[in-house]
Amino acid sequence: MELQNNLMLFRELIACDEPIYYWCYDGDGSLMASSCPEETVFHPIFRHSGCLEYALAAQTEAPMLLSSAANMAWAGVWEFREDMRFRLHVIGPCLTSSLSPQMMEHARRQVAAAAEGSPAYKERLLAGLERIPTLPVSVFFRYAAMLGRCVTGRRTPLSGLHHQNTLSDSPAERVVPRDRMNVYRAERMLLQMVREGDLNSAGVLSYASNIGTLQPYVPDPLGQAQIAYTILTSLCTRAAIEGGLSPELAYTTGDQYIQKLFLTHTMTEALALKNKMYQDFIEKVHACRSNPKFSQEIQSCCDYMELHAEEPLSLERLAERLGYNKYYLSRRFKAEVGCTVNGYLQIARVERAKMLLSCTDMPVADIALELQFATASHFSVVFKRIAGQSPAQYRAERQAP
Numbered sequence: 001m002e003l004q005n006n007l008m009l010f011r012e013l014i015a016c017d018e019p020i021y022y023w024c025y026d027g028d029g030s031l032m033a034s035s036c037p038e039e040t041v042f043h044p045i046f047r048h049s050g051c052l053e054y055a056l057a058a059q060t061e062a063p064m065l066l067s068s069a070a071n072m073a074w075a076g077v078w079e080f081r082e083d084m085r086f087r088l089h090v091i092g093p094c095l096t097s098s099l100s101p102q103m104m105e106h107a108r109r110q111v112a113a114a115a116e117g118s119p120a121y122k123e124r125l126l127a128g129l130e131r132i133p134t135l136p137v138s139v140f141f142r143y144a145a146m147l148g149r150c151v152t153g154r155r156t157p158l159s160g161l162h163h164q165n166t167l168s169d170s171p172a173e174r175v176v177p178r179d180r181m182n183v184y185r186a187e188r189m190l191l192q193m194v195r196e197g198d199l200n201s202a203g204v205l206s207y208a209s210n211i212g213t214l215q216p217y218v219p220d221p222l223g224q225a226q227i228a229y230t231i232l233t234s235l236c237t238r239a240a241i242e243g244g245l246s247p248e249l250a251y252t253t254g255d256q257y258i259q260k261l262f263l264t265h266t267m268t269e270a271l272a273l274k275n276k277m278y279q280d281f282i283e284k285v286h287a288c289r290s291n292p293k294f295s296q297e298i299q300s301c302c303d304y305m306e307l308h309a310e311e312p313l314s315l316e317r318l319a320e321r322l323g324y325n326k327y328y329l330s331r332r333f334k335a336e337v338g339c340t341v342n343g344y345l346q347i348a349r350v351e352r353a354k355m356l357l358s359c360t361d362m363p364v365a366d367i368a369l370e371l372q373f374a375t376a377s378h379f380s381v382v383f384k385r386i387a388g389q390s391p392a393q394y395r396a397e398r399q400a401p
Helices: 002-015 039-048 051-057 101-114 119-130 137-152 180-196 202-207 221-242 247-261 267-289 296-307 315-322 326-337 341-359 364-370 376-387 391-398
Strands: 022-026 031-034 064-067 072-081 084-095
Touching (some): 031 039, 039 084, 039 119, 051 064, 051 084, 064 137, 137 221, 180 341, 221 267, 247 267, 326 341, 341 376, 341 391, 376 391
Antiparallel strands (some): 022 031, 022 084, 072 084
16 A cells, blocks of 8 residues: 555656656566556557566666667566565656757657558557657656655665666667677776776776767767766666675765766766766775775885786886885885785786786787786786686687677
8 A cells, every 4th residue: 555655646746747657567567557548559669669578577676767769768666575576667658868859750750650550550659759758867767766766665876777778779779880899898898997996997998988979960969978878877886886885885976977967068078077987986996995904105006006017017116116125115015915016016917918808809919018928928827827717718708798
């Protein structure tokens, strides 16, 4: 009874702004109830577009953001009883893209043209599309979080929402292929750097700057970028938690960046904020992973080696940077860390090599030279001693899609 009262209050609350419909499905995906007067129009779209199938397969208890044709968005939350999925509560559809009236009409007619059925059905579909509300993405995200609170009783931060993919369909799918494997690998590299708190991210950010970007002809590029970067912020939030950052701090940080994203007015602002978000998460994870047993000087030495693993480093150079005698630094480093300076540097270089092996197509010989190993064979020996397998074996396991 409490859930029904919460849902009724929620539906009345959002109806004050826009007429967003409510749907209820059982655990097998059969429609049980709906407040939509055009149920026979929109239920087939929700079902045939893959939204319902995705919701049934998704392994998450968080509110789900689902998308179908013409930027139509839905939000769904599972109700559990005795640890079993009982009912799926859904709101939608709404339009999330602030397209021009001409572009919106074009998108609507594309949906109608692709719809199966009689001319009368297509007319009803077009008429129904005219009544779908258009909401800012940030507002719809909040509605999804509110629905989750009503159903589960738990608060979900915006960065904790579960995204089907992106709240866009055909425009994003029509993006010209741009070596998508490199984009995929760049994303993996960045998320791994977040998990590890890897401060050496400047070069990777430039390499991965096209993650989430869209082609110039995509309608409302800023709106689409805000959605894409929101998804990336959610991914970084989870990666940071996996890296040891407290969930409270991670979700708070993610939510702050999502809110700032929807206040940007240009693509340049959005891109700069996305890069700042990456760097902020990396620095926070790095700070929480720093060994409290190390003195500030030794921690600084470790950070410097990790940050400059590709440069020719030596004990003399590190000692000079810290203002110590090299013999004193060597003894102190071994006493605190448990290994020699050179041993720690090799570990840092192997960690960097793992990143390059799993996320790029650089030949092993080039990686060896990049990381200051004299020969590829010497690099392979060191890598196998530290990682437990050869560079080729490591790459073969990690690069499988």
